[in-house]
Structure formats: C-alpha cells, structure tokens
Amino acid sequence: MQSITININNSELTGKIIGFLEGFRNDGLEIVSKEDRDDLTLLVATRGEEAISFDDYVRDENQYSQKRHQ
Numbered sequence: 001m002q003s004i005t006i007n008i009n010n011s012e013l014t015g016k017i018i019g020f021l022e023g024f025r026n027d028g029l030e031i032v033s034k035e036d037r038d039d040l041t042l043l044v045a046t047r048g049e050e051a052i053s054f055d056d057y058v059r060d061e062n063q064y065s066q067k068r069h070q
Helices: 011-022 034-048 054-068
Strands: none
Touching: none
C-alpha cells in the first residue's frame, strides 16, 4: 500500500479534490484525513492505560472542581 499526503489551504479546493477522489473508493482508495489519523493514533496509545468507571471519573472531577474553587 502506498500513502500520499496532500496539504490544501483552500476549503473549496479541498471539497473538489475529495469529490474527485470519492470516485476511486470502489477501486480500493481509502481517504483518511491527517487529523483523523492523529486522533486514532492517540486513541490506540491509550488502550494500554487502566480504565476507570464513569462514576469514579465524575466523583474525581467534582472533587477537583471543589478544591479549585476553595
């Protein structure tokens, strides 16, 4: 598989290029934005981290907020 990076500063041109490339999806083209790739890389890196329950997260956040406002 080959990867190509294209940097575009004009949102109108970006839309045109994405529209053109969409026609190649059936041929196996995959379009991934750099921002999405970076987000996925960060997400994968967190998989080894210990998970906490949402209730614990909220409790800890509330305690932090209370300490901050004292």
